[in-house]
Amino acid sequence: MIFRDIPTAKPSCVMLIFWIIFPAIANAATCPACPPGGMWSEWVANGNCAATCGACANLTYTRTCLSSAIPNCPCIGANSAIKPCGTQACNYPRTNGPTKPCCDGSTPIVYNNLYHCGTVAQLAPISYCCPDNGTWSAWSAWKETAPGKIEYTRNRICVSSGYGCQCVGESAENKFECPCPPLKQSDCVYTPTNKAVYTARAPQYHAMQCKAVFLVETSSFRETFYDPQTGANNQIDMVTTVMYKKNDKCYETKFKTYEGAANSTDGQMQPVEFKCDIETMTWTGTNEYTKEVLTGVTAIGQYYTPKPKPTSP
Numbered sequence: 001m002i003f004r005d006i007p008t009a010k011p012s013c014v015m016l017i018f019w020i021i022f023p024a025i026a027n028a029a030t031c032p033a034c035p036p037g038g039m040w041s042e043w044v045a046n047g048n049c050a051a052t053c054g055a056c057a058n059l060t061y062t063r064t065c066l067s068s069a070i071p072n073c074p075c076i077g078a079n080s081a082i083k084p085c086g087t088q089a090c091n092y093p094r095t096n097g098p099t100k101p102c103c104d105g106s107t108p109i110v111y112n113n114l115y116h117c118g119t120v121a122q123l124a125p126i127s128y129c130c131p132d133n134g135t136w137s138a139w140s141a142w143k144e145t146a147p148g149k150i151e152y153t154r155n156r157i158c159v160s161s162g163y164g165c166q167c168v169g170e171s172a173e174n175k176f177e178c179p180c181p182p183l184k185q186s187d188c189v190y191t192p193t194n195k196a197v198y199t200a201r202a203p204q205y206h207a208m209q210c211k212a213v214f215l216v217e218t219s220s221f222r223e224t225f226y227d228p229q230t231g232a233n234n235q236i237d238m239v240t241t242v243m244y245k246k247n248d249k250c251y252e253t254k255f256k257t258y259e260g261a262a263n264s265t266d267g268q269m270q271p272v273e274f275k276c277d278i279e280t281m282t283w284t285g286t287n288e289y290t291k292e293v294l295t296g297v298t299a300i301g302q303y304y305t306p307k308p309k310p311t312s313p
Contacts, residue, residue, distance in 0.1 A: 037076040039066040065079065184299040193305060199301070212276075
């Protein structure tokens with residue numbers, strides 16, 4: 001852990017003894033991930049000062065909130081201020097008469113081996129303690145390096161470099177496969193008719209193509225998946241219940257794979273393709289029956305009506 005130097009009074013003997021006897025305590029100081037009030041850059045003057053000494057003129061200074069790149073670390077205070085400039089004390093007496101060396105009435109103090117007008121608080125740069133590895137911003141969203149190429153990159157910024165604390169680690173990361181986590185099997189509970197999730201097949205994950213395939217059972221051979229539903233022109237459609245998760249909430253949709261009576265053929269599956277949304281790290285697919293675009297999906301599953309258990313003779 002290191003600290004940036006700021007101008008202070010000369011250390012007393014008591015302070016020196018403290019640092020010699022208790023170095024472990026001094027080095028045990030920890031830096032908060034977000035300092036109180038956030039992390040500001042140094043003040044930067046806008047323009048040239050109209051005075052060369054004595055703090056006899058003012059300039060508008062601006063600063064930037066460095067911690068805005070860190071989640072939940074806003075800055076407190078103004079990003080602009082009018083402050084004295086040309087703070088180095090004038091020679092006394094001045095060539096134009098016995099005028100005081102500081103226009104603001106302050107007594108000159110030594111700062112960086114020169115006499116300046118103002119106070120240490122006004123002259124000293126902002127001081128933050130430096131975490132051992134610096135302070136990084138959150139990672140950006142993943143982006144394709146080139147259209148159609150299975151290579152993705154994301155970046156982050158060393159926030160603490162703005163006040164002299166360098167970060168340890170890489171500012172960029174590359175992946176040569178899909179950055180999205182696999183599409184999971186739904187664990188939603190279907191309460192209207194107490195249907196159960198069909199867990200025989202989890203969605204297929206194709207990392208090198210950045211897609212997932214949800215297989216819908218198109219027969220009622222294994223379980224009772226389908227229920228008749230009246231469609232267009234009074235056509236009886238066989239539909240199945242599908243539930244998916246989005247933002248940790250469960251939603252229902254209906255899929256249709258054939259018309260007419262239930263299909264008792266074993267092993268027929270209808271693939272439904274989902275694409276990875278690298279901005280949200282979730283999955284997007286289309287229900288062709290309802291023309292509904294399913295976005296933000298993290299889990300999906302087909303549901304069936306459990307067959308009644310045979311009664312004992």
